Amino acid sequence: MTPITLFNTKTRQSERFTPIDAASVRMYVCGATVYDRAHLGNARPVIVFDTLFRLLRHVYGVDHVTYVRNFTDVDDRINERAAKTGRAIGDITRETIGWYHDDMDAVGALRPTAEPRATDYIAQMISLIEVLVSKGHAYEAEGHALFDVRSYPAYGKFSGRSVDDMIAGARVEVAPFKRDPMDFVLWKPSTPDQPGWDSPWGRGRPGWHIECSAMAHDLLGASFDIHAGGIDLQFPHHENEIAQSCCAHPESDFARNWLHNEMLLVEGRKMSKSLGNFFTVRDLLDQGVPGEVIRFVMLQTHYGKPMDWTVAKAEQAEATLRKWRGLIDGVEASVPDERFVAVLAENLNTAGALAELHRLAGSDPAALAASARLMGLLEPDMGAWAETAGPSADVSELIAELLESRSAARANRDFARADALRDGFAAAGVVVKDTPTGVEWTLAPSFDLARLQALK
């Protein structure tokens, strides 16, 4: 069995991954709040941890890995969106989840084993909060249920902060009913026009962090193997999840391995609406950037480092994928290459794994196909973009005719005519390759029939 090592944010070191139960490996990834199209930054953890999911399935067996990724469908941003557009919340979340699936499918992410929605787990959240209250880790104040950070001495350990330092540097206004400024909301009251559920603390809705603790416990158990998400979630989200889960179930470990991906930049700068470099996955797809290219670019940088999205990278990735797709055309995939898998298993070194694919491209196309598919690339059903539009019979005939005049011109040593045809093909977007087995041609995206006809 291929040994997998992972950098565990919790211990801040690389560790040999050993599942609690090799017959049931369990992973939880923080998903999306569904109020709008997923932006490019949302796609990074999806692609990265999809690759981990695929690796785990390869090593432990397809039926022995459970991957849970949640949808946050109760959130004030969703409420705002509903108020602004006059639409029902359920419509907005349903539509956004549909978009999310479309976009993440397009970048080659497998659907997780389970995609729980927060609103389906309100009862579990309420009982989890009740447990915390009963154990003295949470308290009620003015319709809120709040987590008492001072009741959990390890609070802050995970993200390397101390409660006192955080209070000193805090820039937040502190609600007067909090016992400690860092106490966070488990449950908050809703006004009549806001979504709400009945609870021991009155009609209200859950705080942000409680859903992951409740859903992870319900679907994966009190202790599970991997919990992952963006590094920006380390604090407060994951710190708070740990506080909630470990206080409610002190006998368990909650998640043993924590993985965090670094952030995304665009042309060297943080992606933001004000810089005008903010875009969604759908924007890129609509511009003709194939999902497979997005995936390749994402995997080119190790997940632990900031990843810079640039147009140049996308172009280069497209050229490489086009070349590889040509190499495996008609080739039946064999099995993933051992060295490739070993590199990928070293803390999900996708950049190193791509280098192994380059090696295989020069030696073993069947292994290239199988290996690439292990990381969600070169999948047969993702390759439509690389196929040139089937030329019409007329066009094929015209090209055949022109190629014949070219050979004739060569035979007659009429190099002026031969060169004119050579350059003409290129200008018209017909890529002609002379190979030992004969002439091959393909149409480039820039194919221009008029210019081709002019060559006659």
Place this chain on the structure above:
RNA sequence: GGCGGGUUGGCGGAGAGGUUACGCACCGGAUUGCAAAUCCGUGAAGACCGGUUCGAUUCCGGUACCCGCCUCCA
């Protein structure tokens, strides 16, 4: 202010205390009437200053610059 990450050849980007990363580009060669494609090959790095070591780009400390988190965020 507190916490964390980064700085590798023209560009992108990994691993490893000592031996070629790799890709793209470039250059040389083969091939071609000339090209394209293909194949072979060369060159090119480790922000700066110290320390540990027989030896550091790799470990430790400091400096500079960049970035992220601490507030919704993947």
